[in-house]
Amino acid sequence: MDAQNIIEVRDLAMRFGGIQALANVNFSIQKDSISGLIGPNGAGKTTVFNCVTGFYRPSGGTIELRTDGAIREVGRLLKTPLRGGTHMVAQAGIARTFQNIRLFRDMTVLENLLVAQHRLLNRNVLAGIVRSKAFRSAEREAVERARKWLDIVGLTNSASRMAGELPYGHQRRLEIARAMCTGPRLICLDEPAAGLNPRETKELAVLIRQLRDQHAVTVLLIEHDMGLVMDICEEIVVLSYGKVIECGNPQKIMNSQVVIDAYLGSPAASTELEAA
């Protein structure tokens, strides 16, 4: 379809035993956009994320990633014999953060960022043991890149602290920095503002815009903070009960009766309840 789309999700279905978590989900995300995925609790937002980032193998449908001029299908990446797996999706340029922060808690902040650059480093064991010139320069570059991201998220002074002992808001920012250190084309943020105070949420909005404007990355986020979503997202996909019920710009979503019904319950449903 559109060559400007970075992901193309077609007829995505996900079934856990008898539960149909997703059915016929269709949407696409434009390159260099900030898009939001919203919906009431249990709508299947995180399931979509897990499918897109390769943590789940969809029961049906396709997810095409169009990064770096290649078109790759997530299901096929997962099924590649021997080498296949979630990591190949990440290598295709999709990075993510998690709803419940998943940092390497007993490693330093800097090490967290270095692990993220694993694929960009000199991984030759012998070179590392003797500290060859090539190895040292690769490490130095990695530290520099990590430093750049620490500066961006404002954690430079905590570089040598354990990631697990950082304040909550800093951990959220560190997780974003870590995801960005993999050099992604698309970053998926799973509830980045959860647990942040209003000031931190504002800073987060600035950071997310900065990611897109200065670091050429497409942002897809799940968020419950409607203020934030309406503020920064250009495209919003609304899910409810595993189906896409609405797609469009914030203005359209805010005025959509279907969306309001999904969140607040429709008058028809409430009269049914009263009748019962």
Next chain:
Amino acid sequence: MTRTRISTFTVDLAATFALAMVVFGPMTGLQLNGFSFIANWQRPLVLAVVVTLGRLAFKLAWGSEWGQRWMARKQGKALDTPKAIGRRNQLWMVALGFVLTIAPFAFEANSYLTKAVILALIYVLLGLGLNIVVGLAGLLDLGYVAFYAVGAYFLALGYQYWGIGFWTALVLSPILAAALGGLLAFPVLRTHGDYLAIVTLGFGEIIRLILTNWVDFTGGPNGASAPGPTFFGMEFSRIAKYGGTPFHEAIGQPYNPNMKFLFLYVVLLVVVGLMVFVVDRLRKMPMGRAWEALREDEIACRSLGINHIAVKLSAFMMGAMTGGIAGVFFASYQGFVNPTSFTFFESALILAILVLGGLGSITGVIIAAFVLTLVPELLRDFADYRILVFGLLMILMMIWRPRGLISAKRPIIELSGS
């Protein structure tokens, strides 16, 4: 202010003394006499006083102006962006290495001590190897002794069937053990936590049962003999079995049965030194960092494009390699191997070394290996209660130092221009 300081000081010293008595009391204070004990309170008392005095010296040093400055500097380092680890540590290492090298020569008459230290060093090697798998990669391996057995039997059987010598085995056994480690890793790759521990436990037992029951090939419970080390083809025996001159004739000295052990000790020391160096470097390399990241959070690792299967495989193989090398030294040191040396108890002992020393900490593992192998050797009288003391030590450790004697330090990388 000073009053409370002095009282806490005294309480601290009293606690140190009491703890030292608890630890040393049963080990050194009870002497076996036939079927009963003789209580001998002088030895633990002396030991406890020494420990308490040491504690006092440390406390005073920390309290002094110089000590305070040193502590302040240490703490200053821990915050924000500290400097990279300096040369002072390396100097200490070199000094320690030097002392260890000449130590057994100073006690040449006491070959028993040399042998005990060799055994301790073998356990250091095993501890370092298992440290990679359990401490760094976080994969609980209860069958580690299998790789140790493979190394030992490789030397013994290789010698018996193909005439492989000590040095050939030392080079080839890590390859063989790593291959086996890779083979084991395959069924293990998709299991986590408890399941992984059970699978590895099974693997350890399978190897031991094969060694016991394949009588035609391995000699079964009777075991097999293993050759001693050679120095450029010169043997350390009284008469050269394979022609040539034995070592003592070549250097024009009278025959000394201890020579073999001294030589083995030096080689082992070099290998352990190398291993410490390698493991230390590994922690600062992408591979080692990936292991630790995997221990912390496998899902996050996958989301960063790290192939967790390859990372697990590499950890298992590196650990197995070290076990294989330790096995060769063990076989050569004993001159004989049989399956009873490779029971589950050995795996548990190595794991105890790790837990006691602190998972992931190299210094801790070295200290713990020496403590857990030398103390029982030096206090043979108390051998029956060894396991009891181990258990007690473990419980005390879990209460007071749940992260081991020396908890692992993170490698610090200096940021430029900050």
